[in-house]
Amino acid sequence: MKRERIEEIAELLDKRGKLTLEQLDEQFPNVSQMTLRRDLFQLEQEGRIIRVRGGAMSVKEVQKVSGEPYTKKTTIHTDEKIKIAQKAASLIDENCSLFMDGGTTAMYLAKEMPDKNLHIFTNGLAVAIELAQKKNFHVTMLGGQVMKDNLSTASPVARAYFDNTNFELAIISASAFTPENGFSCGAQIEADLLKLVRAKAKATYMMLDSSKIGKIMPYTFAHIEDIDVLITDDNFPAELKAEFTKRNIVVM
Amino acid sequence: MKRERIEEIAELLDKRGKLTLEQLDEQFPNVSQMTLRRDLFQLEQEGRIIRVRGGAMSVKEVQKVSGEPYTKKTTIHTDEKIKIAQKAASLIDENCSLFMDGGTTAMYLAKEMPDKNLHIFTNGLAVAIELAQKKNFHVTMLGGQVMKDNLSTASPVARAYFDNTNFELAIISASAFTPENGFSCGAQIEADLLKLVRAKAKATYMMLDSSKIGKIMPYTFAHIEDIDVLITDDNFPAELKAEFTKRNIVVM
DNA sequence: TCTTCTATGTAAAATTCTAACATATCTTCG
DNA sequence: CGAAGATATGTTAGAATTTTACATAGAAGA
Numbered sequence: 001m002k003r004e005r006i007e008e009i010a011e012l013l014d015k016r017g018k019l020t021l022e023q024l025d026e027q028f029p030n031v032s033q034m035t036l037r038r039d040l041f042q043l044e045q046e047g048r049i050i051r052v053r054g055g056a057m058s059v060k061e062v063q064k065v066s067g068e069p070y071t072k073k074t075t076i077h078t079d080e081k082i083k084i085a086q087k088a089a090s091l092i093d094e095n096c097s098l099f100m101d102g103g104t105t106a107m108y109l110a111k112e113m114p115d116k117n118l119h120i121f122t123n124g125l126a127v128a129i130e131l132a133q134k135k136n137f138h139v140t141m142l143g144g145q146v147m148k149d150n151l152s153t154a155s156p157v158a159r160a161y162f163d164n165t166n167f168e169l170a171i172i173s174a175s176a177f178t179p180e181n182g183f184s185c186g187a188q189i190e191a192d193l194l195k196l197v198r199a200k201a202k203a204t205y206m207m208l209d210s211s212k213i214g215k216i217m218p219y220t221f222a223h224i225e226d227i228d229v230l231i232t233d234d235n236f237p238a239e240l241k242a243e244f245t246k247r248n249i250v251v252m
Numbered sequence: 253m254k255r256e257r258i259e260e261i262a263e264l265l266d267k268r269g270k271l272t273l274e275q276l277d278e279q280f281p282n283v284s285q286m287t288l289r290r291d292l293f294q295l296e297q298e299g300r301i302i303r304v305r306g307g308a309m310s311v312k313e314v315q316k317v318s319g320e321p322y323t324k325k326t327t328i329h330t331d332e333k334i335k336i337a338q339k340a341a342s343l344i345d346e347n348c349s350l351f352m353d354g355g356t357t358a359m360y361l362a363k364e365m366p367d368k369n370l371h372i373f374t375n376g377l378a379v380a381i382e383l384a385q386k387k388n389f390h391v392t393m394l395g396g397q398v399m400k401d402n403l404s405t406a407s408p409v410a411r412a413y414f415d416n417t418n419f420e421l422a423i424i425s426a427s428a429f430t431p432e433n434g435f436s437c438g439a440q441i442e443a444d445l446l447k448l449v450r451a452k453a454k455a456t457y458m459m460l461d462s463s464k465i466g467k468i469m470p471y472t473f474a475h476i477e478d479i480d481v482l483i484t485d486d487n488f489p490a491e492l493k494a495e496f497t498k499r500n501i502v503v504m
Numbered sequence: 505t506c507t508t509c510t511a512t513g514t515a516a517a518a519t520t521c522t523a524a525c526a527t528a529t530c531t532t533c534g
Numbered sequence: 535c536g537a538a539g540a541t542a543t544g545t546t547a548g549a550a551t552t553t554t555a556c557a558t559a560g561a562a563g564a
Binding site: 050051052053057059062125126128129131132133138139140141142143144145146148151153155157160161164 | 309378380383384396398413
């Protein structure tokens, strides 16, 4: 009863962006203003709304307005990346141990993943925070130097780290891809880390939105034949797809 | 004059996330509250802040992954922690190498620190992200299992990590303190890590807001005599202070 | 059925915000 | 240089909103 009403308020707020107490009062004529206030208070505690003088506004509404460098980056090709993330999420089984990188696609993946019992390694700071929200995840952060542009870590010492750890699956992404140069990224130590991850994992799933195709970054960390599954979007060129499938790599 | 003040307010707000009018009044003693209100109004028009009852909050703050337990935690005893953080920040010299923990006070410290050339190690995910915003910082994240309640990492492997690293200064905080039980925290591996950090550092600065006094957590990682400087707030009891000063520990 | 806890309602008190006007400061053009 | 207009700031009273405290009703459990 209470919960339902609160959810309804949250929905309304997400829809309208902002509501005054008066408007809420009209929508819920059978409860007092004080109750609505208390509901808003609770939603504020949950971090879903912001109370402002006269009423409240949806956090989502605020988040729409553009912002910082990193946050901004996450808004490019959002839709494709979310779809890719959803596909990837559907491939993950319970009780599995896996590695995720720290890229923006991984960020979406972290959000889309079902809250099952999983052991997850990552080198992404923001990704780790997102993963930590899920009750059933066991999250391990890889240490190392923090790269400011993508908020992930890399370190030559990672090798020692991996000595005692195992994961079945590596779900990673690349900054650039061409058939000739393979999958590449912008930092040497990042490439080293990803190679290590690939070697350690039983299978490698690559998430690659089509905007990365044709670009080349300085450090290659994998070639076509090094991966097991390619997860991409609908704009992925058919002729490239053939290159993968003829090597028995699943493209989805 | 007006513009400068408004920009200053915006900056402050980005730093602190949220400010009350009272706090703003303290920061700008030479203008009236009404003027500050008008400034906030203008910033709101520009879409950079959101005015809430009692003050305003930064849009950027909201755009961060808002709403989590962690963010909520950061609103308790905010003022004291900021003051402590400011004191601590003033103690840091350029070209220094230091360790910071992942607590909320460290979070404020990260925001308050001047953007000098510094090498910083931390086990806090959110702290690392905050530190990464500064151009001149070299940030290293300690890896390990992610503790969901405070978003920091700890790992028995950390010892190996420290073999090749050096820092002069450890600025850490505790969840609880009593003279008998010393400084304590809630997780074994966290305590282990902090002990290690203490041993590694030439000097240990402890940030402790007075709300922690008299509390006891399961794992002690330092006693009074183990630290070099205690940074606290004005509510710190005088008799306790004596306990520290008589052991030549600076209390500030 | 009684007790306890949670949810809700009511109204006064406290706080914060706005509006309106007064004063000061800064611009600019004759 | 000086006056008129524009902009910025200060002050206050009154309006609106929010909080607090207490009362009541309803649900859950023993």
